[in-house]
Amino acid sequence: MKDLYPKVLEELLIRRNLLKRRLALLNDKKEELEKKINLAEERGIVVTDTLKSKYSSVVFNIAYLDVKHLTLKVYINTFYDEAENILASGIILAGQQNIKLIANLVRSKRFSVKYENTDFLYFVCLEECFQKCDKIYDNDNGISKEKYWSRMVNISMEVIERFRDKVNDFFRNNNESSYLKMMYEEVLFSVVFTEKKKYYSISHKKDVLKETINVISQIDLNGVVKTAMWKSDKNNKSI
Template identity: 30%
Template structure:
């Protein structure tokens, strides 16, 4: 019995060390350290569990491309462009996007100032994310040569990774960028657009061979709905159920 327990412990240690070696080889700790430095969050909060690996039945589908960053850019969601009271909406003289959502059974009503695709009207968050998207595209083009150079890559990769949880800085009370109304406006806009596209797809009979065509139709529909090129569907992805 003791020998069996020792054997089990031995392989548990091997598994644990293998994970550690993999983390070191992939430079995970340094990348996430740079990420939390940018986000002003604890290192613990930068890690997340991957779910779905135990599932074995693949299907194809469409997903939004960087949904939350795209919503922030589309609706100009940023502390410097958020209006919290109706009195100030009348004084703004700007075209506004109305946002409403529930928080602790209370109706929250705020407004964001629309940018109308004019650079000078774009908010701080929208400008930062647009810059990061441009960097991401730039790196994709030259990634073949960059991937062999490990020095100074942590900050670049962290900046790209940071785009997706960007809005979470607004909902984290420990962050200097905490603004509950902003976080709520991002998630409510996400729910609205997901439902919008779900209804759009239900109104059409689509076969699996038409997914690429459907993606293009949805992107045209989104551009007409919100007047911005930011919010779009990604190419078909493989999911496991």
């Protein structure tokens, strides 16, 4: 029979995961509605009040659930911090050790690690992953930068998804258990790391969003770190 402390943490975690799933569904719905609105505006069609109302409702619900989700996160962390015992420090230490193992694995495969923390890792794909992309881009003489960036992000997603499986195989062999797994969460383009635990970026989790690519095209990207797909063009200029 479980004691009160693990019961509380388990219940809070279940609630938080439920909110995360609901948020994911709402964000998908928001993207779908945004595409419909953008398409209507591009065609010069008046966006109906019904569509506007649906979009506003979804945005409101996302904001509402996000607040609840963050509140639960703070609540869980408060319980965890108050423990101040061997269990808490042991979990942190184990997390750090496993991330270091994966960081070393990433480097052994010639990927470049840009940022690592207790429970996550950002790295850059190999140059050869983008060779076909480079050829059809040809220093802006081929496909547009928008399409070039889009393909690079999509390539990064495919490469990282495959590498995730190798990482989990490594965990299974190293820990002699399939309990611990690492998930692929996102590709950041572009991203700026300012200091530890502080960075800002545009996150791509499924498809490359043309709206964000359009925003990127208005930014001077020279000197900006592009993770997980930073690279230079043939003239050694930041793309």
